Amino acid sequence: MAAEELSNKxxxxxxxxxxxxxxxxxxxxxxxVPSKVPQGSTAVLLKNLYLSCDPYMRGRMSKPINRxxxxxxxxxxxxxxxxxxxxxxxxxxxxxxxxxVWGMTGWEEYSLVTTPKGLxxxxxxxxxxxYYTGILGMPGLTAYVGFHEIxxxxxxxxxxxxxxxxxxxxxxxxxxxxxxxxxxxxAGTKEKVDLLKSKFGFDDAFNYKEEEDLDAxxxxxxxxxxxxxFENVGGKMLDAVLLNMRVHGRIAVCGLISQYxxxxxxxxxxxxxxxxxxxxxxxxIEPDHKHLYxxxxxxxxxxxRDGKVxxxxxxxxxIEKAPSxxxxxxxxxxxxxxxxxxxxxx
Amino acid sequence: MAAEELSNKxxxxxxxxxxxxxxxxxxxxxxxVPSKVPQGSTAVLLKNLYLSCDPYMRGRMSKPINRxxxxxxxxxxxxxxxxxxxxxxxxxxxxxxxxxVWGMTGWEEYSLVTTPKGLxxxxxxxxxxxYYTGILGMPGLTAYVGFHEIxxxxxxxxxxxxxxxxxxxxxxxxxxxxxxxxxxxxAGTKEKVDLLKSKFGFDDAFNYKEEEDLDAxxxxxxxxxxxxxFENVGGKMLDAVLLNMRVHGRIAVCGLISQYxxxxxxxxxxxxxxxxxxxxxxxxIEPDHKHLYxxxxxxxxxxxRDGKVxxxxxxxxxIEKAPSxxxxxxxxxxxxxxxxxxxxxx
Ligand SMILES: NC(=O)c1ccc[n+]([C@@H]2O[C@H](COP(=O)([O-])OP(=O)(O)OC[C@H]3O[C@@H](n4cnc5c(N)ncnc54)[C@H](OP(=O)(O)O)[C@@H]3O)[C@@H](O)[C@H]2O)c1
Ligand SMILES: NC(=O)c1ccc[n+]([C@@H]2O[C@H](COP(=O)([O-])OP(=O)(O)OC[C@H]3O[C@@H](n4cnc5c(N)ncnc54)[C@H](OP(=O)(O)O)[C@@H]3O)[C@@H](O)[C@H]2O)c1
Numbered sequence: 001m002a003a004e005e006l007s008n009k010x011x012x013x014x015x016x017x018x019x020x021x022x023x024x025x026x027x028x029x030x031x032x033v034p035s036k037v038p039q040g041s042t043a044v045l046l047k048n049l050y051l052s053c054d055p056y057m058r059g060r061m062s063k064p065i066n067r068x069x070x071x072x073x074x075x076x077x078x079x080x081x082x083x084x085x086x087x088x089x090x091x092x093x094x095x096x097x098x099x100x101v102w103g104m105t106g107w108e109e110y111s112l113v114t115t116p117k118g119l120x121x122x123x124x125x126x127x128x129x130x131y132y133t134g135i136l137g138m139p140g141l142t143a144y145v146g147f148h149e150i151x152x153x154x155x156x157x158x159x160x161x162x163x164x165x166x167x168x169x170x171x172x173x174x175x176x177x178x179x180x181x182x183x184x185x186x187a188g189t190k191e192k193v194d195l196l197k198s199k200f201g202f203d204d205a206f207n208y209k210e211e212e213d214l215d216a217x218x219x220x221x222x223x224x225x226x227x228x229x230f231e232n233v234g235g236k237m238l239d240a241v242l243l244n245m246r247v248h249g250r251i252a253v254c255g256l257i258s259q260y261x262x263x264x265x266x267x268x269x270x271x272x273x274x275x276x277x278x279x280x281x282x283x284x285i286e287p288d289h290k291h292l293y294x295x296x297x298x299x300x301x302x303x304x305r306d307g308k309v310x311x312x313x314x315x316x317x318x319i320e321k322a323p324s325x326x327x328x329x330x331x332x333x334x335x336x337x338x339x340x341x342x343x344x345x346x
Numbered sequence: 347m348a349a350e351e352l353s354n355k356x357x358x359x360x361x362x363x364x365x366x367x368x369x370x371x372x373x374x375x376x377x378x379v380p381s382k383v384p385q386g387s388t389a390v391l392l393k394n395l396y397l398s399c400d401p402y403m404r405g406r407m408s409k410p411i412n413r414x415x416x417x418x419x420x421x422x423x424x425x426x427x428x429x430x431x432x433x434x435x436x437x438x439x440x441x442x443x444x445x446x447v448w449g450m451t452g453w454e455e456y457s458l459v460t461t462p463k464g465l466x467x468x469x470x471x472x473x474x475x476x477y478y479t480g481i482l483g484m485p486g487l488t489a490y491v492g493f494h495e496i497x498x499x500x501x502x503x504x505x506x507x508x509x510x511x512x513x514x515x516x517x518x519x520x521x522x523x524x525x526x527x528x529x530x531x532x533a534g535t536k537e538k539v540d541l542l543k544s545k546f547g548f549d550d551a552f553n554y555k556e557e558e559d560l561d562a563x564x565x566x567x568x569x570x571x572x573x574x575x576f577e578n579v580g581g582k583m584l585d586a587v588l589l590n591m592r593v594h595g596r597i598a599v600c601g602l603i604s605q606y607x608x609x610x611x612x613x614x615x616x617x618x619x620x621x622x623x624x625x626x627x628x629x630x631i632e633p634d635h636k637h638l639y640x641x642x643x644x645x646x647x648x649x650x651r652d653g654k655v656x657x658x659x660x661x662x663x664x665i666e667k668a669p670s671x672x673x674x675x676x677x678x679x680x681x682x683x684x685x686x687x688x689x690x691x692x
Contacts (some may be wrong), residue, residue, distance in 0.1 A: 267613015
């Protein structure tokens with residue numbers, strides 16, 4: 001039977017970006033894709049259900065100068081990112097039509113994935129499938145390893161999380177509470193600050209945009225200092241945190257979102273604290289810790305089922321909304337994990 | 347028998363310092379001290395033989411604002427620092443006249459130490475006694491724990507040391523060579539750079555003052571990047587190093603001497619590397635690792651006896667020279683460990 005053609009809306013990366021990304025840096029187009037994988041190939045054809053908007057994608061939009069751990073997007077090609085998909089056709093022994101998977105896919109309705117090694121079959125479907133872009137996907141594992149492996153937390157320690165209501169931050173705060181820590185988060189709106197306290201169980205929270213003096217805000221929230229800082233934003237916040245760390249404090253450097261779109265980055269001036277307070281500051285990326293995914297999945301699915309951890313998502317409906325959803329991360333428009341719903345079909 | 351009085355030249359701390367310290371910030375005075383400890387006390391009276399000039403002393407000259415791990419000097423009082431001394435009289439059961447000790451003493455010819463818990467009896471005297479201000483004292487233990495405990499070095503890794511010819515740096519380089527690492531150092535004069543290569547066995551070295559572009563200098567010396575950076579200077583050097591670290595690199599933050607005298611510190615702009623390269627950056631101070639002193643002493647005395655490690659000292663003769671020797675650290679006038687010889691008497 002000859003493959004019929006499926007119509008396929010796609011989001012194309014226009015060209016390298018400097019400064020803040022704009023919707024116009026991505027172009028919505030229409031194309032078609034054969035409904036079958038090429039005969040004899042080991043490709044899989046995916047119907048994309050959810051696409052994930054993640055801050056690291058900004059890095060892939062920049063002209064490649066220094067090699068990084070991710071490659072740049074190719075101008076004129078479809079945007080690539082995490083997603084949740086259903087297998088439509090497969091030439092690969094590990095995947096069959098109907099399988100639900102999560103992993104790297106295209107920002108389009110259907111994706112032909114020629115080397116499906118970046119795809120994981122979804123084991124538990126008693127939770128929203130979109131969770132595999134967030135709490136049970138890359139951001140979830142990031143929060144889990146970042147907090148448990150990099151921060152070496154102990155019961156009773158004080159923990160500060162920036163971008164605390166986001167995909168990663170809301171989980172770090174909840175993991176820290178489960179560990180018996182005192183947890184404070186910051187976020188950029190009153191609504192988010194309320195969420196932190198009422199929904200995620202943070203002990204305290206503040207709106208960093210309304211603080212004239214970040215050092216003073218941290219001193220108010222942590223009169224005895226910070227044992228653990230989970231760093232999502234960088235810049236001025238990091239500088240203020242350095243002044244408020246306790247002796248032998250740890251900083252897990254997960255991301256520096258406040259710097260991603262600046263053409264001139266902010267300087268960090270308080271490095272002296274690293275010596276005087278004997279601070280350990282450690283960067284990490286989730287792909288280095290993939291081997292912990294099975295352990296993470298079992299732990300977190302149980303937390304979800306037991307109601308010990310909750311997760312807030314911000315779902316944009318329709319692939320047309322993907323560009324604005326992505327750029328919204330950099331102005332804090334998302335409340336919780338930013339997802340794009342492409343198709344409801346499970 | 348009544349105690350006779352000994353004449354006692356002393357170096358007095360004049361007042362808190364901003365910016366670079368000057369000789370005039372310290373005043374040479376003459377006083378007297380009784381030749382016996384007060385009856386019934388557990389004090390010891392020391393005759394100081396060598397005094398140590400150490401960069402951290404600059405911190406003690408600043409007006410205390412943020413509590414640090416060292417207290418500020420008291421204006422009008424004698425300068426305090428590490429030294430090597432001979433016990434003249436003792437009311438303490440652990441010390442007897444004639445004992446040689448190293449530890450905290452005053453910048454004066456004789457010091458009455460009322461609580462001698464900061465003093466260590468010298469076990470090996472087949473090396474220059476001044477070594478207990480350097481290779482066998484605080485800077486030695488700093489290099490030893492900083493490199494072995496904080497850097498987690500492995501054979502074959504690339505190591506970069508700044509202020510490499512100094513009290514700490516020359517040892518870090520030699521420890522790294524003994525470990526089988528590839529070692530490059532930087533220093534501020536041609537003479538020091540020559541020393542690094544000819545005397546301390548560094549694989550390569552450069553004069554950072556003659557490099558227009560520190561990033562380019564590091565790329566030249568480390569075409570495949572740096573696994574371990576032993577940080578002594580901070581500022582622009584740290585920023586350039588961050589661009590040249592390898593994935594999973596480690597930075598031991600020992601000191602930031604380039605920043606100690608600035609009223610406006612330099613910013614660090616390349617923090618993004620901490621995430622993309624998954625760098626661990628860790629501050630440490632020697633007092634936290636004192637329990638390793640016995641192990642360190644046995645290892646390093648053997649290295650010295652076997653000629654596996656050498657040590658260069660810069661000895662200023664006479665206590666009058668102490669102020670200029672101290673301030674010379676901050677312009678790089680010292681070649682090797684800066685010591686002040688107060689009295690030759692062993
Ligand atoms: N290392 C890794 O493997 C890894 C993996 C995933 C994510 N990350 C990093 O983790 C961080 C959080 O990612 P996420 O997925 O959880 O994103 P997110 O928090 O869900 O979304 C980004 C949030 O960042 C905040 N933000 C944006 N611009 C900011 C600025 N200039 N200053 C302060 N906050 C700003 C906004 O919240 P407000 O309203 O609070 O400002 C925004 O909602 C990012 O830095 C990301 O790059 C790292
Ligand atoms: N964490 C700890 O427990 C601990 C213990 C001991 C020492 N330290 C730190 O380790 C570092 C080295 O101490 P040390 O005792 O071995 O001193 P040192 O290297 O013997 O003497 C200081 C040297 O620093 C260099 N220097 C001065 N100003 C500089 C600048 N603006 N930029 C770059 N280099 C500069 C000079 O050498 P050049 O000619 O090469 O410029 C100078 O000779 C210092 O930062 C010190 O505070 C830390």
